[in-house]
Amino acid sequence: MVGNLLLRGMLAGVLAGLICFCFLKAFGEPSVDRAIAFEAQMDDAKAKASMPGMDMPAAAPDEELVSRPVQAGLGLFTGVVVYSAAFGGLFALVFALAYGRMGALEARSVSALLAGMGFIAVYVLPSLKYPANPPSVGEPETIGMRTALYFAMIALSLASMIGASMLHRRLLARLGAWDAAVVAGAAYLVVVTVVALLLPSVNEVPAQFPAVVLWQFRIASLGAQLLMWTTIGLVFGRLAQQHLMAGTPRLGAAIRA
Amino acid sequence: MTSVAFPAKSRPAAIPVRQVLPWAIFGGLLLMLAIYFVGAEEGATSLIRGMYVHEFVHDGRHLLGFPCH
Numbered sequence: 001m002v003g004n005l006l007l008r009g010m011l012a013g014v015l016a017g018l019i020c021f022c023f024l025k026a027f028g029e030p031s032v033d034r035a036i037a038f039e040a041q042m043d044d045a046k047a048k049a050s051m052p053g054m055d056m057p058a059a060a061p062d063e064e065l066v067s068r069p070v071q072a073g074l075g076l077f078t079g080v081v082v083y084s085a086a087f088g089g090l091f092a093l094v095f096a097l098a099y100g101r102m103g104a105l106e107a108r109s110v111s112a113l114l115a116g117m118g119f120i121a122v123y124v125l126p127s128l129k130y131p132a133n134p135p136s137v138g139e140p141e142t143i144g145m146r147t148a149l150y151f152a153m154i155a156l157s158l159a160s161m162i163g164a165s166m167l168h169r170r171l172l173a174r175l176g177a178w179d180a181a182v183v184a185g186a187a188y189l190v191v192v193t194v195v196a197l198l199l200p201s202v203n204e205v206p207a208q209f210p211a212v213v214l215w216q217f218r219i220a221s222l223g224a225q226l227l228m229w230t231t232i233g234l235v236f237g238r239l240a241q242q243h244l245m246a247g248t249p250r251l252g253a254a255i256r257a
Numbered sequence: 258m259t260s261v262a263f264p265a266k267s268r269p270a271a272i273p274v275r276q277v278l279p280w281a282i283f284g285g286l287l288l289m290l291a292i293y294f295v296g297a298e299e300g301a302t303s304l305i306r307g308m309y310v311h312e313f314v315h316d317g318r319h320l321l322g323f324p325c326h
Contacts, residue, residue: 001272002280028320066312079317083295086288093281100271107269123322132322135315146324147301221320244269 001243005092008239009232013088016231017081020224024080028220029072032134034213036068039136042206080224088232091118095240103177107244108237115233121161123225126153129196132221134213138204146202156195164188296323 066075091114099110130150138146164184171180205214296318298304299311311318311326318325 002277006280006284024317024320029316032316032319064312065308066315071312071315075313076316076320079295079314080321082291083317083321086291086295089284089288093277093285096272096277096280097274100269104268127322130324132319133324134319135325138324138326140326143324143326144301147297150322150324151297217320221322224320225322 009088009092012236013085016228017084021080031217035134107241111237112233115229119229121157125157134217160191
């Protein structure tokens with residue numbers, strides 16, 4: 001049962017990954033290219049400034065390990081699909097634990113609700129604190145710290161969301177489902193806001209970096225994540241429903257029998 | 258709990274935690290490793306020598322929101 005759900009989750013994830021890849025190819029890659037062009041421009045300017053008079057073919061670009069077309073094609077495809085399939089699988093595992101423990105909600109509703117919560121906890125809140133950055137934004141020396149902070153933010157946001165769900169269960173009898181959800185949601189927001197305020201800020205956007213490119217890049221990143229979570233939530237919900245209902249006799253069949 | 262609110266519906270049967278746990282541990286570990294390779298390998302930490310993985314998934318890493326170089 002769980003293995004089958006896991007497979008269905010990864011299948012939903014692969015489908016979501018394909019959709020995300022098309023979306024990012026159309027709306028994400030242009031801003032990546034513009035950011036790389038900006039980076040090259042800055043390198044040029046720096047090389048000219050440090051060696052006036054010498055008309056060097058500006059700082060020979062470091063040897064390319066993977067060409068741009070591959071990065072923007074097969075590389076992007078692989079990264080997005082693997083990421084999305086993995087999240088689909090993890091999502092199915094969380095679903096397996098939540099299903100039947102969220103009141104009388106049926107599989108499709110549990111899946112849609114969990115996807116919304118996952119999108120907020122794993123992407124939206126962490127990226128409000130540490131937004132996605134295009135190439136040429138970010139100092140190479142701070143990559144270790146930035147990665148640690150980003151993953152810490154995701155972990156804390158996710159832990160807060162799990163805590164809020166537990167709070168919801170405890171308040172259910174006293175407040176009813178709706179009010180308990182409002183209180184738990186507010187508690188989640190308060191906790192992640194405090195966490196975000198306590199964690200150090202990172203701002204490494206070069207002064208001349210075009211604001212429009214930054215906005216387009218971040219909005220494309222948000223769009224892709226929204227697409228991914230929506231697809232996983234809806235497609236997996238349908239697939240899980242099919243699997244979970246397969247064992248129980250249908251109402252129609254029961255009446256005819 | 259909410260049986261008062263939904264008296265007509267039967268509650269869907271939960272899957273026993275003991276049944277989910279092995280899948281959650283082994284599956285979860287493998288899947289998180291996959292996310293690590295897309296999101297952080299050869300950036301902050303490195304399991305494989307060189308920069309090939311980093312360069313290959315470069316665009317995806319940026320666009321999925323991970324910090325990158």
